[in-house]
Amino acid sequence: MTATSSAACTWPWRDAYADLMPADYLAGLSDERCADRWRERVALPADAPERTLVVVDPGGRLAGFGSAGPSRDEDAPTDSELYAVNLAPHARGTGVADRLVDELLGDREATLWVIEGNARARAFYTRRGFVDEGRREVHAPTGTPEIRMVRRLA
Template identity: 45%
Template sequence: MQPEIRPATVDDAEAGAWCHLLCWREAYAGLVPAGLLLERTSDIDRRISRWRAHLSEGRTRWIAVNPAVPVEDRVAGFVGTGPGRDDDAPVPFELEAIYTRRAFWKTGLGTRLLDVAVGKQPAFLWVFEGNAQARAFYQRHGFTPDGTAKYDPYFGLQEIRMVRH
């Protein structure tokens, strides 16, 4: 059964934070050194606080929910969007984050989340250069690299910007 997709509320902060950290662990295994990845994904209280703050501020987050499972597995995926944060944003709308748990990879959940949050409108995003699976997903949905790159100090990886006009 596919999870229900709905807007996140402040009450979803804990489940969303668990999904966020677990998705990082699953998606970045092999990209980020294991010790650093564990360090960056171990502070659930900090992540809950960030989710709570962002949702309280009205940031747009959609979640894919499985309500009948433990809180750490309740959210199967999420997507965040907003106005472009780059000074040289190629289009006004940014796909800030989109993740699904490994169990939902290649099930269509990522596409459903993207369709709900972004639709067909022009958008840009940042993705780790070495994340071939994510880059392929974005390319299937019309995003292409625009030649802009930056270093992500949190995970120690190079990111590239992808745009869909």
């Protein structure tokens, strides 16, 4: 991300979680801090266990990004975790999210955390083979409930 593109860094959260997280939390997100975190992720060496992918549409607009790596949970039922898949509104329904999951996870088993009330994301992950495995936590900064989903391969 360039300095000029960092001004749109928090759009996925503000858009996707507008009705799910407190408005004051979303309004207080820092584009600069967000851009710095993503710069660090994409600058990781090629052999790092974490991967971050950015998708740009044919018109040159940011369509989405995602990241995955080793599970961060002590009680993880799998070795891999899908950390994030975020899409621009214009990229929804275009296959970008499917491509991100395919590239980031391949055919590995994995877990992910998703906001419990995020029906769109939960439906997508269910379609991709993830199921609610029963673990619950609260997103500490917002008090928003999250669920852990797991994808097991036959």
